[in-house]
Amino acid sequence: MRKGFPALADTLKCAAALALWLVVTVLFVGFRPEHIVLAVLIFGLFFVSAPSRRLVMALLPFIIFGISYDWMNIVPNYKVNPVDVAGLYGLEKSLFGIAGADGTLTPNEFFALHNCRAMDFLAGLFYLCWVPLPIFYGLWLYFTRKTEGYLHFAMVFLLVNLLGFAIYYIHPAAPPWYVASHGLTAIEGTPGEVAGLGRFDAMTGLGIFDALYARNANVFAAMPSLHSAYTFVAFIYAFRCRSSVAWKIVLGVVTVGIWFTAVYTSHHYILDVLAGIATALVGTALFELVLMKNGGFARFVSRYAGYVAVPVKNE
DSSP, X not given: OOSSSOOHHHXXXXXXXXXXXXXXXXXXXXXXXXXXXXXXXXXXXXXXXXXXXXXXXXXXXXXXXHHHHHHTTTSOGGGTSOOBSHHHHHHHHHHHOEEETTEEEOXXXXXXXXXOHHHHHHHHHHHHTTTHHHHHHHHHHHHTTOHHHHHHHHHHHHHHHHHHHHHHHHSOBOOHHHHHHHTTSOOTTOOOOOGGGXXXXXXXXXXXXXXXXXXXXXXXXXXXXXXXXXXXXXXXXXXXXXXXXXXXXXXXXXXXXXXXXXXXXXXXXXXXXXXXXXXXXXXXXXXXXXXGGSHHHHHHHHHHHHHHOOOSSOO
C-alpha cells in the first residue's frame, strides 16, 4: 500500500462497491439518510490517507455484517419458511418452566411479573454493549498491532452472523415478547418491540431501545440469539489473543449479563441463548479448525493482515 492517495483503480473499486450497496439498498430496502452519511464516511476514510484506508479495509468484516443485516429486509425470512411460535414456546416451558400459583410459566413470563429497577437498569447497560463492545475490543486489538488476532476475531464475528442469518431463514422463530403481545399465531409484518427493555427507556428517558427496535430487520429472528454470541466471541478471542485480565473480566461479565438480559427482558428464550452460544462455538471452530487449515485461505488471511497492519512507524 503506497502513501497518500490510493491508486485510481482502488478508488474506482471502492466507489463502485459503495454505489452498488446504495442502489440495492434504496431499491429493495428503502433510503435512510444514514446510508449516505456512511457511504461518504467510508469513501472519505478510504481516500484521504493510507492509515485511514487500512482502517476501512480492516473494518470490512463489520461493514459486511451491517449490510447483511440490513439486506435481510429484502426477503423476510417468514416468507421463506413457516414461523415457529407455539412449538418453541412449548418446548421452553417444558424444559425450563417455573411452577407457581398461576401455573407453569416460562422464565420470560416469570421475569415479566418479577422485576426490579436495579436489574432493569443493568439489563439496559448490558444490552447496549452487544455490538459496540466487541467492535471496541477489535479496534483495541488492531491498534495494539495484534493484527492477525484482530482479523481472526473480526472474520469469526462475521461468520457467526452469517451462520445465524442462515438459520433465521431455515427456522424463523418468534421471540417471547411476541407470544405475550400477539399469541401463538405468526402475523407477517409485525413491528419490533422493546419488551422489557422499555423499562430502561422509561427510567432514563433516553428512548434508545425504542429507536433501535423500530428498525428491527425481522422480529422472527429469535433463534439463535446473536446478542448472546457477539461478546462471547470476543471473550473467546480475549483468551486466544492473550489479552489482559481486565479485558477477560469485562467481556466475561458483560457476556453473562447479556445472556441473562436476553431472557429477563423477554427478547429471547433460554433455548435461543443456548443456540447463540452454540453458533459462536461452531463459527469459531469452523474458522480456526477448518478454514485456517486450508493453505489458500490461510495465505489470504496472512496477506490481508499485511495489507491492513498498523505500521511500527508513523507514515
